[in-house]
Amino acid sequence: MNIDMIRAAATRLEGHARRTPLLTSPFLDEIAGRRVIVKPECLQHTGSFKFRGGWSAVSALDEATRKRGVIAYSSGNHAQGVALAAARHNAPAVIVMPNDAPRLKIDNTRALGAEVVLYDRPGGEAREEVGDRIATERGLTLIKPYDEPQVIAGQGTCGLEIAAQAAGMGVTSGDVLVCCGGGGLTSGIALALEADAPAFRVRPVEPQGFDDVARSLTSGQIEHNAKTSGGLCDAIITPAPGEITFPILSRLCGPGIVVTEDEALHAMALAFLRLKIVVEPGGAVALAAALFHGDAIEGDDVIAVTTGGNVDAEVFKQALDRFA
Template sequence: MNIDMIRAAADRAHGAIRRTPLLSAPTLDVLAGRRVLVKAECLQHTGSFKARGGWAAVTSLPKDSPGILAMSSGNHGQGVARAAANCGLPCVVLMPADAPRAKIEGTHAWGAEVVLYDRLRDDRNALGARLAEQRGLALIPPFDHPEVIAGQGTTGLEIAAQAAEEGVGRADVLVCCGGGGLSAGIALALAAEAPGLRVRTVEPQGFDDVARSIEAGEPILNAPGGTTICDAIMTPTPGRLTFPLLQAHCGPGLAVTDEEALRAMALAFRHLRIVLEPGGAVSLAAALFRRDQIDGEAVIAVASGGNVDPSVFARALEA
């Protein structure tokens, strides 16, 4: 992985991926005790940053590729399905049966075949490998893939430019984190383009394997059997490719509760007029509710996605 891969991914994405805005609201600044800038990736194509990695990975495949298999809780699947549809390639997405209905329907809408599995009983990696071999498909995993990381890193190129436009040269950049593809890509981009901006991962409590792994200096697994409303970032351990990048370029990780994620969703809707899913709101939750663990006069929170079922969004607004 290197910055040249991220810049190449940005070139291939020109005209196909949105430059999402950096939003702010005075009330959020007061709550956080500092200036808060929110990178609204929920406004990206397919409703999340995953459109970036999906586009980068699919457009790097040979022209004669027979088709694609993605493994996803929903956002990555939609990103890959959109890219595959634009490139005229068949796409199969392996998704947990308990994924939000909005994500399953969104993946179908891009023309992908959705294959469901039991998140608690089935081995997703084994299922994916077997399905890819049986059908002769190119496997694009959700985070541990060089081109996926490069695509997510284009978010960091935009943050570097937008922070400079806002006069912010030093700040923590809080990134919602599952397997670490977005965090690793942004961290690599910022190390090259804006070294005064430091990435810090944000995860749900009980699923803070990346934070604990960075602290321990080696990958650590989450305890089995845990649950969180943040379905998009329920990964058990950092990725093989992402962890060295996270270890090299990120500061200490943060963790928030499900209730804090729901509160952040409501505040984002009220003050920024954007819709976030729980996993896409944890970075803003950390900016607002972990203010004593953050240094500096400004903080940047990457709101990574907004693909939420209406019932969960209603719960957030009622919280």
């Protein structure tokens, strides 16, 4: 992985991905005790940053390989990103999804033209085994959700935008908080900022009970989560940091921050009330850290990436009923 791959992905994404803005609110600044700058990737195509990585990976394939089709496994956001990228390249797509994924994400993935294969995540079935078997049987190219160089390169384009947009606001240093699962987005942003805005420090943010990255950064080796399902923040629940992403995270990131599910729900409600955006629980943890964990953050400004907005109605209602 290197900055040249990220810049090449940015070229391929030009005219296809949305350049999401930076948003602020004095009400959020008051809660946080500093200026909070939000990068709303929930406004990206398919409702999350995952479109960047999906397009980067699909567009990097040669035409013959692409025509045979691609396969991905995901709880929903990577699924939709790859599905849309494949559809726009006229390539078949098979997506392996857990049977306990939010219904909205399953339905949207099918609506984007992908074949959805469900697996029993709560029962312990491994998505990697299902995906590898189908890929071998059908001759499909596997696009992993985070431990894949071209996916990381696509996610890193978000970091290029942060560097340029923050500089335009006169912000050149501070903590950049990123919702973190396997580390694809976090490591991609960290690589981009190392090149274009090295005074920023990237901080991975995770939900309580699924803090494998924070623990791995502390121990210096890859740590695993005791469970890989059951939390509200499904979008960022992964077994462990990636083999490719973890060395990048270790070299470039500051300590991880862990938030509660209640804090994530509260951040969802505040994002709706003050920024007029819809954010899912896993996509809200970085904002939750910015708002409620100020003692762990350095600087007068903090940037938080809200990574996805694909939330089922009842969960969004729960956030508003409790905190709006």
